[in-house]
Amino acid sequence: MTNSLRALRADRGWSQAYLAEQLQVSRQSVNALETGKYDPSLPLAFRIARLFQLPIETIFQDDL
Amino acid sequence: MLFCSTGANAAKRRYLQGSAGVALSYIGFVFVARIMIDRWHPHGMYLFLVAALPTLPILCFAFFVGRYLREEQDEYQRDAVIRGMLWGTAAVLCSTVFAGFLRSYGWQGSLPPFTEFMLFWVVAGIAKVAHNLANRAPDHD
Numbered sequence: 001m002t003n004s005l006r007a008l009r010a011d012r013g014w015s016q017a018y019l020a021e022q023l024q025v026s027r028q029s030v031n032a033l034e035t036g037k038y039d040p041s042l043p044l045a046f047r048i049a050r051l052f053q054l055p056i057e058t059i060f061q062d063d064l
Numbered sequence: 065m066l067f068c069s070t071g072a073n074a075a076k077r078r079y080l081q082g083s084a085g086v087a088l089s090y091i092g093f094v095f096v097a098r099i100m101i102d103r104w105h106p107h108g109m110y111l112f113l114v115a116a117l118p119t120l121p122i123l124c125f126a127f128f129v130g131r132y133l134r135e136e137q138d139e140y141q142r143d144a145v146i147r148g149m150l151w152g153t154a155a156v157l158c159s160t161v162f163a164g165f166l167r168s169y170g171w172q173g174s175l176p177p178f179t180e181f182m183l184f185w186v187v188a189g190i191a192k193v194a195h196n197l198a199n200r201a202p203d204h205d
Contacts, residue, residue, distance in 0.1 A: 016201060029140035031201035038140050 003060045006034040008052055022051055074136035082128035087185075094178050111138045122181065137143040144195050152188030 004010035009019055016034075020027040023044070033048075040048065040060075049056045069090070073134055097117045102173065136142045163175050 001089055012139045025138040026141055028196075029138055031138050035190070037199060041139055044139060051128060 001039045001060055001064060002036060003033065005030075005048070005059060006053070008059065009034075012052075019051075023047055071139070073136075075132055075137070076141075078135070079128055079132035082131075083125065086125040086128065087119045090118060090125070090181060093118040093121060098177075107146060116179075118177065124191075144199075147195060148188040148192035150182075151191035152184040152186075155187035156184050159183055 009016070013024075016027045016030045020030045023030070025044075029038070033040060045056050045060060049059055049062060097114050100114050101111070104110075132145070133142060136145075159175070159180060163171075167174075
């Protein structure tokens, strides 16, 4: 799974620390998500989508 | 014990406090069990009871880990802790299988009674540190 989290975050001028705080996760977690080292669970993906006010499939794309 | 990052949340703090208590009581129970065996040479049911003493902190540890996994909101950190413990468990299994195999074929020696628990912690800790280093977030994002 790929994601456009880093680009979306940059668009809004948010830091990783700010995004981590909003999602109530560590900055290491945000970094792992952005670099594709970790795929979020469905609840976390929904939280991210709600925060960016975008549909999940706009943020996360299936590799297929 | 498995957390090397700063700024531990409430779940981590509770887990660390619980783990520290477990580690101390484990050392204490091992020490007490050793003294009891050396002085009174219990056998039969009494030996079983004395030998079960050091397992009590391990049961408490399982409880603290379960509570941490339930309370930790950061699923990535939770995943990292579980991976660390998986490596620790693998190390313990390997050591017991290895020692058991040697004993089956004539080895007369034995590992000290606290080896497995210490091995678990050392390997799980190393795995967590390695994970943190490999997945370090850059200072500037």
